[in-house]
Amino acid sequence: MRLGVELGGLRLKNPLIAASGTFGYGVEYEGILDLSLLGGVVSKGLYLEPRDGCPVPRIVETPSGLLNAIGLQGIGIRAFVRDVLPRLARYETALIVNVCGDTVEEYAEVARIADVPGVAALEVNISCPNVKKGGIAFGGDPRMTHEVVSAVRKATRLPVIPKLSPNVTDVSVFARVCEEAGADALSCINTLLGLAIDVERRVPRLAFGTGGLSGPAIRPIAVRMAWQAARAVRIPVIGIGGITSTEDALEFLVAGCRAVQVGTANFVDPGIYARILAGFESYLQRHRLESIGEVVGSLRFPDGEAPGGPGA
Amino acid sequence: MPASSTHRPPVNRDVPLVRRQALEGPYVLLTFRHPEVAAGARAGQFVMIKANTVSDPILRRPFSVMRVDPSEGAFTLFLKIVGPGSHALAELRTGEEAGCLGPLGQPFTAPPEDQEAVFVAGGYGIAPFVLFGEELGRAGRRARAFYGGRTAADLQLCDAFDGLGVPLVCATDDGSFGHRGRVTEAVAAHLDTRPGPVTLYGCGPDAMLHAVARLAERRGVPAQVSVDPWMGCGLGTCLGCVVPIRRPGEARPKYHCACTEGPVFDARDVVWP
Numbered sequence: 001m002r003l004g005v006e007l008g009g010l011r012l013k014n015p016l017i018a019a020s021g022t023f024g025y026g027v028e029y030e031g032i033l034d035l036s037l038l039g040g041v042v043s044k045g046l047y048l049e050p051r052d053g054c055p056v057p058r059i060v061e062t063p064s065g066l067l068n069a070i071g072l073q074g075i076g077i078r079a080f081v082r083d084v085l086p087r088l089a090r091y092e093t094a095l096i097v098n099v100c101g102d103t104v105e106e107y108a109e110v111a112r113i114a115d116v117p118g119v120a121a122l123e124v125n126i127s128c129p130n131v132k133k134g135g136i137a138f139g140g141d142p143r144m145t146h147e148v149v150s151a152v153r154k155a156t157r158l159p160v161i162p163k164l165s166p167n168v169t170d171v172s173v174f175a176r177v178c179e180e181a182g183a184d185a186l187s188c189i190n191t192l193l194g195l196a197i198d199v200e201r202r203v204p205r206l207a208f209g210t211g212g213l214s215g216p217a218i219r220p221i222a223v224r225m226a227w228q229a230a231r232a233v234r235i236p237v238i239g240i241g242g243i244t245s246t247e248d249a250l251e252f253l254v255a256g257c258r259a260v261q262v263g264t265a266n267f268v269d270p271g272i273y274a275r276i277l278a279g280f281e282s283y284l285q286r287h288r289l290e291s292i293g294e295v296v297g298s299l300r301f302p303d304g305e306a307p308g309g310p311g312a
Numbered sequence: 313m314p315a316s317s318t319h320r321p322p323v324n325r326d327v328p329l330v331r332r333q334a335l336e337g338p339y340v341l342l343t344f345r346h347p348e349v350a351a352g353a354r355a356g357q358f359v360m361i362k363a364n365t366v367s368d369p370i371l372r373r374p375f376s377v378m379r380v381d382p383s384e385g386a387f388t389l390f391l392k393i394v395g396p397g398s399h400a401l402a403e404l405r406t407g408e409e410a411g412c413l414g415p416l417g418q419p420f421t422a423p424p425e426d427q428e429a430v431f432v433a434g435g436y437g438i439a440p441f442v443l444f445g446e447e448l449g450r451a452g453r454r455a456r457a458f459y460g461g462r463t464a465a466d467l468q469l470c471d472a473f474d475g476l477g478v479p480l481v482c483a484t485d486d487g488s489f490g491h492r493g494r495v496t497e498a499v500a501a502h503l504d505t506r507p508g509p510v511t512l513y514g515c516g517p518d519a520m521l522h523a524v525a526r527l528a529e530r531r532g533v534p535a536q537v538s539v540d541p542w543m544g545c546g547l548g549t550c551l552g553c554v555v556p557i558r559r560p561g562e563a564r565p566k567y568h569c570a571c572t573e574g575p576v577f578d579a580r581d582v583v584w585p
Binding site: 021022023024028029031032033044052053056057058059060061063064065066068070073215216244264265266267268269270271 | 321322323324362367368369370371372411413541542544545547548549550551552553554555566567572
């Protein structure tokens with residue numbers, strides 16, 4: 001298959017994956033688009049128990065971006081396995097569960113419960129900026145990152161894909177730690193920590209205070225960080241950050257990502273997958289390439305050398 | 313997850329602008345071709361829409377469907393230009409396209425047959441009641457509308473119920489048109505006339521909706537309100553538009569998505585700020 005990719009033991013029909021927190025549990029898009037078009041779907045973040053999430057307002061738009069503090073409102077892993085998974089079985093797409101936890105033990109327990117037929121891989125959420133425990137508290141500390149990823153690794157035979165935070169000085173350090181801890185692939189990146197202020201009332205525009213920034217505003221940062229991560233490890237990297245078009249997705253692939261996730265753009269246009277896939281086909285034709293894999297890591301720097309800097 | 317619904321599933325398409333009718337001030341009527349919305353939208357339902365001519369702001373905006381014309385395959389929105397999203401839509405020229413998903417959300421529920429429907433609209437909250445008035449008229453039900461704004465210029469659709477047999481009372485805060493004062497005061501005055509059993513329907517600013525809920529509670533009449541929080545996706549996936557709702561028998565409020573479980577809620581269940 002021209003668009004097929006292999007991702008740490010996970011075979012995808014194409015490199016397009018719906019990002020966690022932007023595609024619900026997949027079933028919300030039934031009847032609006034053909035879920036079998038997608039290479040994969042990552043669920044909304046799931047803890048052991050249902051969660052209420054943050055107070056409102058939870059979202060605010062910023063230039064070419066979306067700042068959110070949803071706080072991982074969700075139905076919990078048991079309800080997902082019991083109620084949602086059977087409804088998704090008919091679709092030919094890889095279902096990836098986004099695993100959350102307040103403690104290392106909770107991550108491992110969610111991973112164990114998620115290891116059932118129908119689930120293709122686990123993405124480990126060590127990078128949500130909108131929760132007081134877990135999330136970035138784990139993903140911002142290399143030792144804790146190692147502990148969480150190791151625990152999930154031991155709890156499942158499914159491919160394990162930590163989702164890295166951009167809110168660190170050197171993402172390649174965290175990429176290597178995850179590889180050492182047994183990760184099969186990496187998702188790069190989660191949202192950037194941001195703050196938007198209502199100057200009339202002099203309060204944050206989000207009820208939680210700070211939030212996670214997504215959308216085209218963060219794309220160059222995301223491409224750079226995914227590129228750094230891909231250079232630092234041998235396991236495949238999934239690029240995430242502000243993809244709205246074929247060209248955007250190709251940027252990540254050329255930078256060295258084996259696949260990409262579409263996030264905020266899901267809110268804007270459910271037709272984006274069909275559009276990007278058609279764009280991939282015409283790009284392969286135009287460049288006389290046999291498969292999308294030939295694009296991966298094909299980035300060349302004019303003088304033959306990458307610029308320096310952290311992680312480069 | 314979306315509430316189970318018997319309505320038609322929403323359809324995502326690029327929709328050309330068919331007609332643009334500028335009203336006074338920041339108000340405009342926009343008609344787009346979208347056969348599924350035209351055929352299936354019910355009063356209280358909305359579309360998520362954004363002009364394809366701009367990339368920023370990135371999100372689509374929710375707008376109530378004001379009118380449908382199934383034979384033309386088109387629907388009409390009543391727009392107040394308040395920010396860059398609505399501005400870009402209002403700037404579209406005939407034939408230019410917007411990305412549009414709809415129809416979305418839970419519609420108003422018609423009152424029991426013996427009851428009068430009382431619409432309470434604030435500003436651009438009048439939009440869904442135009443469609444509701446037509447629906448109820450076709451069903452042979454009685455309806456009455458109260459339409460409020462800050463000033464006369466905010467009441468741009470005073471003729472929208474002409475020919476529908478829906479009596480209209482207007483109210484402005486500054487008294488420049490109709491009753492002077494809050495629209496809910498005019499509604500209260502109507503209830504004072506003992507009009508028989510009624511159901512109140514509210515669409516407008518949160519403060520007005522809250523006032524409708526209080527009035528309904530005091531007078532012991534049912535009320536449905538259409539809320540309008542910031543909304544990201546319209547499909548219940550971003551969880552940005554949640555509203556605290558406490559249904560009878562529930563110990564504490566739960567967040568419900570305005571986009572899929574609303575925007576119309578029973579006024580008694582909404583936990584007001």
